Each structure stands twice: as C-alpha cells, then as structure tokens.
Amino acid sequence: MTDEGSAITASDVATAATRLRVRLTNAGIESAAAEAAWLLEAATGLTRAEQVLERDRPLDEDEVGRLEAWLRRREAREPLQLVLGMAPFHGLELQVRPGVLVPRPETESLVERVLASLRFVAAPRVHDVGTGSGAIALAIAAARPDAIVTASDVDATAVLVARANAAALGLPVTVWASDLLAAPEAAAAVAAAHVVVANPPYLPEGDRGRLPPEVAFDPPEALFAGADGLAVARALARQAAPLLRPGGMLWLELDPRNAEAFADELAAAAVWREARVEADLNGRRRFVMARR
Numbered sequence: 001m002t003d004e005g006s007a008i009t010a011s012d013v014a015t016a017a018t019r020l021r022v023r024l025t026n027a028g029i030e031s032a033a034a035e036a037a038w039l040l041e042a043a044t045g046l047t048r049a050e051q052v053l054e055r056d057r058p059l060d061e062d063e064v065g066r067l068e069a070w071l072r073r074r075e076a077r078e079p080l081q082l083v084l085g086m087a088p089f090h091g092l093e094l095q096v097r098p099g100v101l102v103p104r105p106e107t108e109s110l111v112e113r114v115l116a117s118l119r120f121v122a123a124p125r126v127h128d129v130g131t132g133s134g135a136i137a138l139a140i141a142a143a144r145p146d147a148i149v150t151a152s153d154v155d156a157t158a159v160l161v162a163r164a165n166a167a168a169l170g171l172p173v174t175v176w177a178s179d180l181l182a183a184p185e186a187a188a189a190v191a192a193a194h195v196v197v198a199n200p201p202y203l204p205e206g207d208r209g210r211l212p213p214e215v216a217f218d219p220p221e222a223l224f225a226g227a228d229g230l231a232v233a234r235a236l237a238r239q240a241a242p243l244l245r246p247g248g249m250l251w252l253e254l255d256p257r258n259a260e261a262f263a264d265e266l267a268a269a270a271v272w273r274e275a276r277v278e279a280d281l282n283g284r285r286r287f288v289m290a291r292r
C-alpha cells in the first residue's frame, strides 16, 4: 500500500515532493511536478536544485502547515499564483490577489511585440488600458527605462494592485482609474502615446460556465465582452482612433476566434491606415495591431 497521495505531515523534502505531485495529479492538474517544486520552493526557500541536493532534509512544522494549507486550495483549483500571492511575468514578480486577473504567459508575447515595434523610437510613450495587476505596463517600463509608461483600469482593486506592484518594483508607471479613456488623464496619455496596448476582456458571453475551473477565480468583468467578445475592444478602438497621433499604434490581445474578424473590421474603417493579426508562440493568431 502506498501513502504517496496522503497528507504532507512530518516528512523529508523528497517525500513531500512526491506527495505534492501525486495529490496535484489526482486533482486533475497537468503540470503537477512543476507546481509541486514551485510550492516546495515557496514553503522552504529551497531552489529546485537544492530540493534535489537536500532531498533528505526534514520539513519543520511551519513548512508542513503552509504546504498542506496551500495544497488544499490548489486541489480546489484556485490558481497557484493566487495561492502564493505572486505571479511571474516577463521576468518580474508581481503581487496578485483575488479580484484582479492573474497575468497569463501568452501576454508576455504581446509585450515582446510592443517592445519590437518601439525598437527605433527614443523615449517612447506607452499607455496600457485595462492594466489589471500592471503586468504589461510594468514589463514595458522594466525593459525600456527611457519609456514613459502609464496605465489605467476601470476596477479600483486593479488600480491599487497595479500601483502597489509599481512601487514594489520601483518602476515609474502612473496608474489611473478610468472607464476606457473616459478619465482626462487616460485620454491625454493616449493622445501622447506611440503605442496604446490592451489585453481587454475578450471572451464571448457564451463561454461562461465552459472554462477551466481556475478561470472561475478571475473577475468576470476581466474576461467577458458581449456576444462576440469584442465589445470592449471595439469601444476602445473607437475612443482611441481620434486621439492617437499619425503613426500611433493600438496593440491588442484578443481571442484567436475573434482576432481576424476584428482586424478586418478595423481595416474596413477608413480611420486606421493598417490593421494586421500576429500569432502567439503557439501559432494562435491573437494579437491585433492597428496603425493610425
């Protein structure tokens, strides 16, 4: 009989790693081994390499208590980033908390595209709409110390979290509360911007109740945007178009199911000189760039 899937209890590092992995697997989590190592590192301070080298080191009572509590939350499919209160994003460690979208790895590709499009622009100005945890704005500010980066979000908790992340990372990103570009500061930032970037809510309403269990922990206002998922993107493009300077760009992350249609819509509107779709690292065409 095996006790691999049982409580962490007093055990050594290797035994705890196995029990974590088995229980995560039993909870239906695909990346169980990686998450087990991440949990162990957060509980003990041991890096992945140290977890191998110190496999016989006993866990103390506090470590066991923390691991068991975190594991139960993760078994209930709360995202690991919320369990630990931290999300890695483009080389940064961001604080995350319930009520604010956990930044996703695919959004790092949007950051890369924005950075590439600004390669030859000195002291670029960038405004991030719907900044959430501040992920996009902060990653751009970290990569381009000469940039002037601002951000906004309609949600008060997101504004607080983004500001806290900017302060913790020592990055000079100003964050305002604004429903799209309704706040004068946000509109002025867009008028001055070389790039307006957004990862807006973009899921069709019909997806409600059909998403992985972890997504239930994200605020619905950060996810859903009308019947075709384009209501927020459409409103943002409509508000940004008359403000952006000639040559100014709008970069959006959308759903691969609706990005092409949205680029076609923008291309058909005389106000945009160019609109195109680009793929993420998995080949899913989800990033739309429109140029004034």
Ligand SMILES: C[S@@+](CC[C@H](N)C(=O)[O-])C[C@H]1O[C@@H](n2cnc3c(N)ncnc32)[C@H](O)[C@@H]1O
Residues within 6 Å of the ligand: 101, 102, 103, 104, 107, 129, 130, 131, 132, 133, 134, 135, 136, 152, 153, 154, 155, 158, 178, 179, 180, 181, 198, 199, 200, 201, 202, 221, 222, 223, 232
């Ligand atoms: C998909 S989340 C993206 C968060 C963050 N940019 C990221 O990539 O992790 C969408 C964000 O847009 C914000 N949002 C939704 N509607 C908005 C609106 N009308 N005006 C401004 N922000 C809005 C939500 O509060 C949420 O933070």
